[in-house]
Amino acid sequence: MARKTGSHSEITGPKVRDAALRLFARHGYAAVSMRQIAREVGVQAGALYLYTKDKQSLLFDLMRTHMDELLAAWAATPKGSTPLAQLEDFSRFHIHFHLDRPDAVFIAYMELRNLSDANFATLEALRREYERELERILEAGHAAGMINVPDTRLATMAVIAMLTGVNTWYREGGRLSQDAVADIYWDMVRGAVGA
Amino acid sequence: MARKTGSHSEITGPKVRDAALRLFARHGYAAVSMRQIAREVGVQAGALYLYTKDKQSLLFDLMRTHMDELLAAWAATPKGSTPLAQLEDFSRFHIHFHLDRPDAVFIAYMELRNLSDANFATLEALRREYERELERILEAGHAAGMINVPDTRLATMAVIAMLTGVNTWYREGGRLSQDAVADIYWDMVRGAVGA
DNA sequence: GTCTATACATGGATAGAC
DNA sequence: GTCTATCCATGTATAGAC
Numbered sequence: 001m002a003r004k005t006g007s008h009s010e011i012t013g014p015k016v017r018d019a020a021l022r023l024f025a026r027h028g029y030a031a032v033s034m035r036q037i038a039r040e041v042g043v044q045a046g047a048l049y050l051y052t053k054d055k056q057s058l059l060f061d062l063m064r065t066h067m068d069e070l071l072a073a074w075a076a077t078p079k080g081s082t083p084l085a086q087l088e089d090f091s092r093f094h095i096h097f098h099l100d101r102p103d104a105v106f107i108a109y110m111e112l113r114n115l116s117d118a119n120f121a122t123l124e125a126l127r128r129e130y131e132r133e134l135e136r137i138l139e140a141g142h143a144a145g146m147i148n149v150p151d152t153r154l155a156t157m158a159v160i161a162m163l164t165g166v167n168t169w170y171r172e173g174g175r176l177s178q179d180a181v182a183d184i185y186w187d188m189v190r191g192a193v194g195a
Numbered sequence: 196m197a198r199k200t201g202s203h204s205e206i207t208g209p210k211v212r213d214a215a216l217r218l219f220a221r222h223g224y225a226a227v228s229m230r231q232i233a234r235e236v237g238v239q240a241g242a243l244y245l246y247t248k249d250k251q252s253l254l255f256d257l258m259r260t261h262m263d264e265l266l267a268a269w270a271a272t273p274k275g276s277t278p279l280a281q282l283e284d285f286s287r288f289h290i291h292f293h294l295d296r297p298d299a300v301f302i303a304y305m306e307l308r309n310l311s312d313a314n315f316a317t318l319e320a321l322r323r324e325y326e327r328e329l330e331r332i333l334e335a336g337h338a339a340g341m342i343n344v345p346d347t348r349l350a351t352m353a354v355i356a357m358l359t360g361v362n363t364w365y366r367e368g369g370r371l372s373q374d375a376v377a378d379i380y381w382d383m384v385r386g387a388v389g390a
Numbered sequence: 391g392t393c394t395a396t397a398c399a400t401g402g403a404t405a406g407a408c
Numbered sequence: 409g410t411c412t413a414t415c416c417a418t419g420t421a422t423a424g425a426c
Contacts, residue, residue, distance in 0.1 A: 026308070027308060028223065028225050028308055028309065029223075029225075030223050030224075030225035030226040031225040031308075031309065110305055113221070113222060113223055113226075114223065114226065149383070150379050150382065151371075151379055154371075154376070154379050154380070154383075155383065157360060157361075157363070157364050158357050158360065158380065158383050160360070161356050161357050161359070161360025161363070162353050162356050162357040162360070162387070164356070165352060165353060165355070165356025165357070165360075166352075166356075168352070168356070169352050176346075176349075181349070184345050184346055184349050185349070185353065187345065187389075188344070188349075188350065188353050188387040188388070189387070191386040191387045191388070191389050192357070192383040192384070192386045192387040193383070193386065194382075194386050
């Protein structure tokens, strides 16, 4: 017997996270009230606390989920056998993954300051883990003589900044497709690391 | 006759902006209250309104001043005669200027959402003006056959993102000096644009 | 120029009815 | 599971004394 009303936990929970994601991305965590989120979802403010402990947990869950998905998606990506091929894989993966979820990416970068100390530490660890994936590729490429960078750590930061920067200007349906952008950026990444 | 007390406008005004700059950078515009700023300055909250129309104007003044200084500093920078030399000049200038004012840079990138529509439009125009400086260099280099980029606009965004990214990890007194970082990044910029 | 006092709105979060 | 009602803290901004 299907329940007629009440008990929308399976539907309302995701709706709360969706609304929070969009509003936090648009206006910033501190500028968004629980009442705004509730209005967007179509419930009263008090009802939100059935789906999240508090506002901070709501933010942390969104960021944590994003980083988990990022690491899982990269782990599941087929990779070439040479460091150079892997660098290309990483570059294309990063651009596509990030362009597909602009709101989550925006929050993950902008709202770190609004996390509690413990939550911040957790997020930082996940971010370092992701950076480390690229750094390992660059180290291997350097060891194999395939790329030429004076400092692997700086090259890691430079490449990630360059690739993530696409999110600041790319608009779906614009002049270039995601693939065209990825082609061009892969060229620039390759040049930057002297490959 | 020097005034003994009262009339500290010439001192308190800058102190208000300094405190706001630091607090906005650390906690975010929306998360900082006028009371916090006042406490930092050592006055009562009401007294702040002698130095700023409202909180929004305080933010806008900080961002506007930063962009004005950026454009003025670049205009005053001696530049080489070839596009390649100018690209190097730009890269080094950008890194040094940005590393010297991390708080202002952070705010200029993070708090755009919190500007009123009119203020946002003004800031955007200044930002585009700065980007245009780099784009002109890349166009000239491309025309002269000195650099090789498939898309000048994308190369502009990529280079700026890469260079600005330094601010996310650089710490004064760390492993590398500003000059050492600029050397390495200039190498990577040169490679990225195929020079 | 700075203070205290205050108007007034809005914030996060909880209690208890239904 | 959602509602109304409410507690209480905090926010921006202004008025008027000194």
